[in-house]
Amino acid sequence: METSQVVFFDRDGIVNRRIEGGYVRTPDEFIFCEGFFPLFRWVKDAGFRAIIVSNQQGVAKGIMTDRQLWALTEWMQSRIEERTGSRFDDVYYCTELDSLQSRCRKPQPTMLLEALAKWNGDASSSWMIGDMPSDVEAAVKAGVRAILVGPYAPEDTPAAFAVVPDLASCLDVLRRAVEA
Numbered sequence: 001m002e003t004s005q006v007v008f009f010d011r012d013g014i015v016n017r018r019i020e021g022g023y024v025r026t027p028d029e030f031i032f033c034e035g036f037f038p039l040f041r042w043v044k045d046a047g048f049r050a051i052i053v054s055n056q057q058g059v060a061k062g063i064m065t066d067r068q069l070w071a072l073t074e075w076m077q078s079r080i081e082e083r084t085g086s087r088f089d090d091v092y093y094c095t096e097l098d099s100l101q102s103r104c105r106k107p108q109p110t111m112l113l114e115a116l117a118k119w120n121g122d123a124s125s126s127w128m129i130g131d132m133p134s135d136v137e138a139a140v141k142a143g144v145r146a147i148l149v150g151p152y153a154p155e156d157t158p159a160a161f162a163v164v165p166d167l168a169s170c171l172d173v174l175r176r177a178v179e180a
């Protein structure tokens with residue numbers, strides 16, 4: 001199997017807008033982030049696998065079922081396909097509670113490592129895009145470069161390849177790095 005280069009996407013705050021202190025459970029609550037579609041289209045056109053790695057402890061809390069989560073995922077994939085002609089190649093969720101016992105929740109690199117193994121991914125030419133320092137931490141542990149999107153200072157997260165304010169700037173950084 002050929003090696004693949006992967007762009008890992010966090011979901012809430014990157015693909016769709018985050019609900020502060022809440023959970024996105026239904027299409028009504030799922031609002032795509034500004035700049036997501038151009039970024040996704042570029043990632044696919046550039047030949048990357050696009051894979052979601054997302055913590056969704058709302059399932060363990062009983063706020064949504066696993067079935068609802070995957071129904072929403074299928075809805076999301078269909079909307080993305082309508083807009084870009086592509087879908088995420090794979091989607092990983094960690095539905096465990098936020099606790100020290102969780103083996104899969106980011107900042108653990110578990111989901112990224114599983115996906116790299118499954119897709120024969122080359123970590124050193126792969127990327128992670130997230131809106132939390134825990135996304136950066138998970139990526140770095142997996143040997144993947146991370147771009148952190150949000151109102152952070154670069155010195156807060158020295159492990160990130162770049163810290164950018166929005167998805168349009170994220171696309172600029174990625175494009176420059178890949179096309180260089």
Ligand SMILES: [Mg+2]
Pocket residue numbers: 010011012013014130131132
């Ligand atoms: Mg997030």
